[in-house]
Amino acid sequence: MAELILEAKDAGDWIYRGEGAANLILSYTGSSPPFVGKVLRVQKVKKNGINCEELSSDLSVHECLLWKEDCDLLSAPTREIAEHLYVQHVMRPLLGSNHVDAGIRVLVSRDFLEALGKNILSHRPSWRVDDADVNTQCDYALLISDHSVFPQALHDGELSISVEIKPKCGFLPCSRYISEEHMIKRSMTRFKLHQTLKLLQKKIPQLSQYNPMDMSSGSKERILKSIKDLYSTPQNNFRVFLNGSLVFGSLGGGKYITNVHNDKAFEDELKSVIEADDGTRTTCFLELVSESVSRSGLLNRLLEVQKLDVFDIEGAIHAYYDVVSQPCVVCKKLGEDKLSGRYSSLHSLPLDGSLKIVKEYLIAATAKDLSLMISFRTREKGDPKSPYNVIFHESTGQSFDYKVSFIDLDMKPLEKMIYYYELDQKILRCYTKMMETIKPPENSAKLLEDKRRHGRKGLIGSSLQSTLHGSDVSTTCGGGDDGGCTGHGGYCCFGSKAKE
Secondary structure, eight states: OOOEEEEEGGGGEEEEEESSSSEEEEOSSSSTTTTEEEEEEEEEEEESSBBOOOOOOSHHHHHHTTTTTOOOHTOOHHHHHHHHHHHHIIIIHHOOOBBBBBOEEEEEEHHHHHHHHHGGOOOOOOOOHHHHEEEETEEEEEEEEEEOOOOOOSTOOEEEEEEEEEOOOSSSSOOTOOGGGGGGGTTTTTTHHHHHHHHHHHHHSSSOOOOOHTTSSHHHHHHHHHHHHOOOOOOOOHHHHHHHHEEESOOOSSSOOOOOOHHHHHHGGGTTTOOOTTHHHHHHHHHHHHHHHHHHHHHHHHHHHHHOSSSHHHHHHHHHHHHTOOOOOHHHHHHOTTTTTTTHHHHHHHHHHHHHHHHHHHHHHHHOOOEEEEEEEEEOOTOOOOOEEEEETTTTTTTEEEEEEEEEOOOOOTTTTHHHHHHHHHHHHHHHHHHOOOOOOOOHHHHHHHHHHHHGGHHHHHHHHHHSSSSSSSSSOOOTTTTTTTTTTTOOOOSSOOOO
C-alpha cells in the first residue's frame, strides 16, 4: 500500500476529539476511504519548546541500552517510529493482540499541522492551549481505528455507544525503599493522593470518590461501584460517545461535573440505545459497562503489567542514575552514601539489574496511564452471528455486541524518570501539608459556627478530611527484603484486606 500523506488541504476534514498530556486526537469527517472510521493522533509540544513526551528526535544512547533486547526499536530511524514499534512489540504482547491496535504511521506536512492547530484552537480547553501546541516539526502522525464505533454496520441506522475509562494504578506499593515519611503510599492509592494536588492546582473542581482498586478487584459489586463513582466525578477519566460524538464527560480537561442538568441530558441521549423507563436508563448503562469490564477479564491482565513496578519510583530512581552513569542526586539530597546507605543494595546492582528495574518501571508507567475503550451496539433478532462478544442485559432484555480495546499506550522516555520522582515528591508534600492544615471539628456546634462565619468555604476542611483520611486498605503490608511484602509479589492485597 502506498504511504498515506496529509497536506494542508486535508486539515478541514479533521475535527477535535480530545487530548491528553502528550497527544491530540482528531476525528475524520471526510469521505476518503483510508481515513473513514479512523482517528488521528498528533503529538504536542510544550509552549516552552520541549516536546511533551520526548527530548530528542531519536533514542538516546542509554535508551538504546534499555531496549537492547527489542531489536525492532533499536532499528527505528526516529523516536516517532520507535514509539510506534513499542506499542507493537512491547505492549501488544503484554496486553493481548486482540485488544491493542498499534495503528499505522501517516506522513503529515508542516502546512497540514499548522492549519490543524488553527482549526481546533477554539475547541481546546484553555489550560491545555496555554500549556502546549501542535508539534509542527513532526513528520508522522498515527492513524488508528476509531474504537468508539464498529467498523461494519449490521443494519441501517445502527447506533453504537462507547465509554472511555482511565483505570489508573490498581495496587498499593509495598517497596521497602519507600521512606518512612511516605508510608501513606502503602495505604492510600496514588490516584487519591494525586487528587489533593490537582485540587490545589485547580485542575479539578472536586475530589473524586473513585478507587482504582475497586476497578481491579475482580468483584462485580466493587467494579460496579467504581463505574458509578467515575460517572459521579468523571474529571478526565470517564467519557461516553454516541456514534463517535461525545455525549458525556470532557474532551481535554478535568472540570466536567455531573449535575442535574448533565444527568438529565445524558439520560435523554440514552433513549436511542437503552430500552428502559425514564430515570433508569443511566443506571442500566452503568450496569452494562460494569458487566463488560467484569466479563472481559482485561483488568486482571492490565494489573499484572502495572505490577512490573516492583520498587516504586523511590527505588527505581536510584537505578535510573546508575543507568545514565550519573551521581545519584537523590542520595545526595537525602544525605545518603550510595555505597553504604539504605539504597546501597540498588547502587551495587550490575548494569543489567538496573536496566531491568527502569525498563519495567517505564512499561508499568504506560499501563498506569492508558485508557480502556468499551463499545456496544444493539443486536436485533435475526441479526447474523456476531464476530464480537455478546452481552445480555437482564433489566432491559437487550443483547449487545461489545468490544474492548486499550488505547493511549505511550512509550515513556527514559528522561521522564526524573519527572516521575519529582511529581511523586510534590504529591506527597501537598498531601502532608493539607493534612496538617485540616483539623477535625471538635463537635457539631463548632461545625455550625464555621459554616456561619465562613460559609461553604469553612466546610472544605471537614469535607477533605472525610475524603482523604480514609485509607484504601484496612491493614498495610510490612514489606519484605526484596522490595515488597512477603507472599504477595511485592504488593498489598486488595481482596479481604480492602474495604468493601
